[in-house]
Amino acid sequence: xxxxxxxxxxxxxxxxxxxxxxxxxxxxxxxxxxxxxxxxxxxxxxxxxxxxxxxxxxxxxxxxxxxxxxxxxxxxxxxxxxxxxxxxxxxxxxxxxxxxxxxxx
Numbered sequence: 001x002x003x004x005x006x007x008x009x010x011x012x013x014x015x016x017x018x019x020x021x022x023x024x025x026x027x028x029x030x031x032x033x034x035x036x037x038x039x040x041x042x043x044x045x046x047x048x049x050x051x052x053x054x055x056x057x058x059x060x061x062x063x064x065x066x067x068x069x070x071x072x073x074x075x076x077x078x079x080x081x082x083x084x085x086x087x088x089x090x091x092x093x094x095x096x097x098x099x100x101x102x103x104x105x
Contacts, residue, residue, distance in 0.1 A: 002011050022051045030061025038088045045077040063087070 027037055027060050041064060052072065057065035067087045071080030094103070 018049050020049055022053045024054040025052055025056075025065075027055070027057035027061030027064050028062050029057065031060050034060025034064055035088060035091075037061065038084050041068060041084060042081050045081045048077060082102050 011043035027034075039059070052068070053067045055068055056062070064084065066081050068080050075082075
């Protein structure tokens with residue numbers, strides 16, 4: 001029997017980068033809506049398939065829009081996620097500190 005030369009290795013298939021879609025985003029107001037929207041934005045930023053060309057909002061939505069735009073500008077999706085978390089944690093702490101329902105010492 002003749003020894004056959006090994007077949008050349010097949011090039012590995014590259015993993016395709018997920019397709020991205022560019023959108024404009026309008027965020028609604030309302031305190032509870034703002035905190036809920038933070039969770040949605042966090043997921044969208046983590047997923048990475050959407051790119052934000054423009055973002056606007058009213059009331060709490062405008063706060064999310066500003067923090068999102070700032071984070072994207074200074075550090076992309078990961079910084080936007082971190083900035084939104086810092087912002088909403090600070091809002092939560094301020095609300096707890098100044099709550100009229102909190103027992104006084």
